[in-house]
Amino acid sequence: MKTILTFFLLFFCSIIYSQTTITGSVLDDNSQPIPGANIIIVGTTTGTVTDFDGNFTLTFNRNPPFSIQASSVGFETVTIQVTSNNQKLNLILKEGTSLDEVVISASRTPERIFESPVTVERLGLKEIKNTASADFYDSLENLKGVDVNTNSLTFKSVNTRGFATFANNRFMQLVDGMDNSTPALNFPIGNLVGMTETDVLSVELLPGASSALYGANAFNGILFMRSKNPFDHQGISASIKRGITSQKASGDNAYTDVSFRAGHKFNNKFAAKINFGYLKGTDWAANSKVDKTNIGGTRANTDYDGVNVYGDEASTNLKAVTESPTFLAQLPNPALVDLVPHVVVSRTGYDESDLTNYNAESIKADWGFYYRPFENSFEISYVGKVGTGTTIYQGTNRYNIDGFFQEQHKLEIKNDNFFLRGYVVNDKAGDSYDMVFTGININRAWKDNNTWFGEYTGAFIAATLGGANETDAHAAARTVADTGMYLPGTPEFIAAFNKSINDPDLSTGSKFQDASKYYHADANYNFSHLIDFADIQVGGSFRQYNLNSSGTIYTDLNKPIDYSEYGIYTQIQKNFELNEDMELKLTGSARFDKSEFFDGFISPRISAGLTVNRNHNIRASVQTGFRNPTTQDLFIGLDAGRAILVGSAPNNLARWTRDYQVSGGGQLLGQPATITQTGAVAYNNSYTASSALALAATGNPAVLEVANPDIVKPEQVTSGEIGYRGKFSNLIVDFSAYYNSYKDFISQEVVVAPYYGTVGDGSLSVAALANGDSQAYSTYTNSEASVNSYGASIGLSTKIFNNFDLNGSYTYARLDFDQEKYPDFTTNFNTPEHKFKASFGNTELFKNFGFNVAYRYSDDYYWEATFANGVVPEFHVVDAQINLTVPSMKSMFKVGATNLAGKEYYTAYGTGYIGSMYYVSWTINNL
Template identity: 65%
Template sequence: MKTTISILLLFFCGMLYSQTTFSGTVTDDSGQPLPGANIIIVGTSIGTVTDFDGKFSLTVSQSPPFTIQASSVGFESYLEQITSNNQTINFVLKEGTSLDEVVISASRTPERIFESPVTVERFGLKDIKNTASSDFYGGLENLKGVDINTNSLTFKSINTRGFAAFGNNRFMQLVDGMDNAAPALNFPLGNLLGMIETDVQSVELLPGAASALYGANAFNGILFMQSKNPFDFTGISAYIKQGITSQEAAGNNQYTDFGIRAAHKFSNKFAAKVNFGYLKGTDWFATDYNDKDKTGGTRATNVNYDGVNIYGDNVTTNINDVALTLVNLGILPAGANALVPAVAVSRTGYAERDLTDYNAESVKADWGLYYRPWENDFEIAYVGKVGTGSTIYQGAQRYRIDGFSVQQHKLEIKNQNFFLRGYVTSDKAGDTYVMDVAGPNILAVWKPHETWFGEYTGAYVQATLGGATDAQAHEIARQTAETGRLEPGTQAFQNAFDKVTNDTSFLTGSKIKDNSKIYHADANYNFSHLTDVAEIQVGGSYRKYNLNSFGTIYADAENTIPYSEIGIYTQVQKTILENLKLTGSLRYDKSELFDGFFSPRISAGYTIEKNHNIRASYQTGFRNPNTQDLYIGLVTGLGTLIGGANDIGNRFIRNYSVSQFAQNNLGQPNSVTQPGSAAYNNSMAATIATGLATHNPADNGSEFIGNPNYVKPEQVKSFEVGYRGKVNKVIIDFSAYYNTYKDFIANESVVATYYGNNANFDLTGYDPQIPTSVAGLNQDTQLILAALSNNDFARYQTYTNSKTEVNSYGSAIAINTKILGGFDLGANYTYSNFDFDKEANPNFRPSFNTAEHKVKATFGNTELFKNFGFNLAWRWSDTYFWESSFGDGQIPSYHVVDAQINYRIPDLKSSFKLGATNLLGDDYATAFGTGNIGSMYYISWTINNL
């Protein structure tokens, strides 16, 4: 027993003896401390970071001598030898350049941005702290080649290289390797449910196609956000921002943003962290009351007015048809229809501000447990994220996102040579509803559309018989039909609003219900530590969707919809002739719904005299149709949005009532059952159908048949060249690209008749002026014409591919330097354009939605005088035309200035910032139909942000 105790004591003493403690400080060459600088033992992942005062201390099991390295973003790294216990090391780091920054996204391996084979934009800790925007996410807008479309106060959509949309499913956003797109929506909700500012370590943005490494949907760009690891960044940090938003339409409203991060390294084996963020404000009011259909006028002057942000006035009908029906029913006297003009009249809708409270809110939390069993870089981590929020989203309609929630759970195993991760993403729609569906249905709760138009038409006839002019008759008719209207603010209106927004049928309600999930796994292994021949990587991914909207969004009323995708890839990277870096990548992806795709990428980077690098690349990419493109089955009062999956007919089936005319004269049953596949195999273009129904065909023959194809993936071929370099003190980054798109996913409106086979449709010999000429047509053609004339058809918006080939091209240049000793000056210019054969494809809508010219500039100094800094950011966007299924319109050019001043108090481990966005106070818009963006004025206090 004594012997055992002696051995244990000797062993314990040996352990004590083998421990080495060292400490010190890290400052820049002006003597200012560098908080958050990394201190690591070279050859290991063991290390720490400096605190707010630039101080560090670390105890390790290694015995001297060994080497440690100090590094910080934007500074040159430095090495020191530890030769004894309790040694003090004081690092002084010289400021480097942006060319020295390390990125991972371009090649899935750490490399200097200077040597990246493709264009990469990086937003590091220094940029995050000094941004003049109200948050780090908005600060990305100052990068070259980047557009941020502001949907609402808390929902911003990033776009690169054109074809912008708020539901931007051509752009991917990864947070710590997890795709944070909501399963039901297919796109990320900006930073509404993302990271809090004090936990962001770096942001990298990769514009352009990246399918060779990241697979389907890495089509027009990827945003990578990396959080801080609790092994490296410990302690408690927090921030609070308080201020106001100011908009011409909404006035001044309070704004609060709060976040806290707590991380602790319990030992060299175990660390944990937790984050919480809360934001509350008032959204930008959308008050565009111009006529959406461009016929002009206002509600007072246009009987068929349809305001952009007025909902319900899209319910319209021809009152001459109503008059004829009323005459046939004996309600109006014979011939009264001759007094009624053949004009369309719309109902009086409700303004958007009557259908939402414009509350903008975000509540999010995440947590992580990190375990390093061997105290090296081998790490096992579990991360959980949950967020909920309220905002406004604009797609084909305006959505009130209310209580929408997303949660993610990830398990990851990794070291510096590999990673293996799996995660699940789940969403719930909460109390989300569609405002421009709610408007018409609230009107219908008060007074059915048929009743309203009947009253309008009857009153018009009576007024005309009484001697009123046309304008007077329309005014009297609207006043009559509007008698008893539900007014916002009354209990009757609120009751109707509550009824509609809690009803999931879009024929009578507007609520969205969803609980869809995505299961994802991916892996990567880098063989560079095993061979010196080249750096070789292999990897793969698997994704499974499980759509579950309970039949409210998707064609999943009977069963959930599962489908999956897999992908494998490899990359070889080799430097030859000392300064020529070659990279080749190849990926194969296969969705169970489509044939597989190969996505190659080849690139070369040539370094000249260490300060200049020229690069060129060619790559292909593809975008799988998203969940809505495939399986949407959304029934509205104006028609059905039907997905383009080839099995949609098995999942979406509806019964329709057949007109009395067809029952009495054509021998048709009183109802028919029609599958959604009818939109793809027995339909015609809606515009053609309208002409036939009014006996005014523009042509005859098979051109009238408009069966669209089932949807398939989009494809792109991308060429890019670029230059990065340093000329004296000026950093230059230039890139140019040319993309060719094929099989653009697009919408096509069609109608499918309840009877008649379109395959036999033939108008040869038909003369619309001679009714008896119909008798000479075949039976199917006669049936189809009769169906169109008697409204015996279903309207569909299909998801298909355009045959149009689209080319987009552009360039961007950024210049950064220091002037007057310590002032940072940066400027960039972006050019974007596209083309296609307009004459051959007059109906194609590319929705490029990007300004041709954009200019941005920043000017600041992090140390104007001791502990005081400032930053200014200015950007200008040229006029451009916005196209979307919601509406089209010109976006005027705009200038925006953001500014901030900051002051650090090291003794309090605090920094204070006073800032303003859109300092000029001119409201502006980045898209058609959204609220104009006003100004924000705020003051923030950040504590111990390492």
């Protein structure tokens, strides 16, 4: 009771202060207004930003005197004292550096980026305005140490420090404090249903483990996107961008991106805003015919499985076909089966372009109502967000995400010292479908697998008897078996296609069905206004999942799956002035998290930052992070074609069941014609996939290795980082290096479970594998392997020829892991060892005219993922833009191009080549 009373006393004390209003303007040393400059009350989180003309109004709940601080990227920070109410201030900022910018993400409290205890990358209004990328989200790929993997035109995955996939649940993405990961997939789908560019205030990115303050999903890093508050940013803004995308595979196609924002402060107590965004284009077409399973293979291979060819995943060994009683009954002489080779044959598939129209579309809107009942920093707000879109997602298979819908609703109460927020995130899959299973089930619709493989085998025997060699016999057999195959565009094909994408049963259809959600609440209180000796914060969060895919993703066919997790944290930060030229900042953080399936885990972080002469800062930090198994790690139950994915939550294994037909050879061994397996066999009666392949190649049972992987548990990392930020005349240096050591690394391991027998028995289970009576499973487990990664980044920025900006960065990343010792374990590191980025530009080449050119280089790297593995070749990319500002129209016009050289590339194996984009934009900023 005392604790509750203390909380309410603190709460009411925070809202009874007097009120001071300040107005003013921020100009550069040439008397030009600086739009988007940050104005903040020193020692608080209360602040605002300047409008298009450099003006600002700020209300604060204390009487003078107090100090305000003005900052903007590229200018030195200025601090000035406020001595009276209604005081008008004119602040002049001298050209400075990005190190003076204020960030919030690193410590959950405002601080100069120069003094941040960890590495922080930032995009402000100036960088967004001058980016050569197509939009603000794409410009993240120009930040130091950041990897952006392009899944499709409207879906890009952000990551730092390795271990990247498009299902990137190691990296968190927040929009105004709300996690915008999708409930069904448990990771963000880029900016498909995120923010509109006209409402973006700033973007901050923390690379590396951030679990101590932000919990489990901030394992590899966290992206913060902050929008404009209508109390501070009023008026109407609009942007329209038109152009074309150009790619060899899909040609030249129109591209449109429109956004609109309106914000209004009705009085000192109430303000509101609304945003709308629309994007329409054509996606990067994927048309790789490379064989996934046979290096150098072509469609002439009997077991061909093309990267972007679907339906050819269905395959069998011809010897297994000859064991079928039905097939044997059709032969005039049973001895003819001796003509059939021991070879695997796959069905003929369809190109991806036959199964999608590559429509890329995003429609999103959000609105907010903000209420300040006491005319001070205390604020109550409601924000709603909705978005729908169409894109391509590459996960276990390739998916056409068609009409995907996501909504968020948030209530928040906050002031300078605390926040309390709760929100719900809900999604619906729309008309989305799995393109791989679409190809498979169109094939099944016109001819079932047993019939197709039976016809193929019979035709092979006939061709061999007619004198054909093996190669010609296979070609003749495929021609016979493919007779009547539905051709793309025909009524039969269209009918089978529509039937498949509207059927959620993967044995007959391919519809991706989902209506999952999660509820989240978090709170934070900063005691700095009550305690003088240190900055102390406490906070916590709670999340409740409700998975509802109707059995199409998870094992939730009969009812939704509910589970929850929570965490609490604290941080203490203290500054020590060692002398007039040297200051030491120490920060200690710790967070306790608990999922209902696992023991609790504490994530501490200790950091130190030493500032010398205000121009040099040395920092060091050590922290541990953790990652709870995701919803898919725990509850997935999905037949992906080549393997079945089964999550390892204890109550999940029994929910996955399937009946299998035992071969004739198995029945001769006394086995029933049909057996039933549960997901448990993958974890307690399985061989490693590599040893099963070795058995097939050698016929020697001694090569078999028992798998039986453990069920998954949380992953841990210990991360150490050192860094330096400094200014030498007009040169800015930002360097960091890290070393990560992982324990219980979560990954997928492919295993093979026999239909009968006990693994390791040396007889019956071996016979099951030899007869083809087995099923491959992709399990979720923790590796015993020692996994470490390390790397470093350095960024340099300066001005040359007086006012030209020149920036460059180099990033090195390396994985330390013994692949030979653990051949079935994949880390999905998926990160180039070397990256280099540079930009050159001038915001005022002459009055109101600027330009920027950005260059990116990545060396080649090996991409590992459940869909496909392969080398991503090195690439060089140049983006460029010129812009003209027309103050009388409050407008900026921009002409730009991405991948200006036109050399197509890709950042992940299996995706479409990325072509070029050429665009013209007009932005009106009437704030």
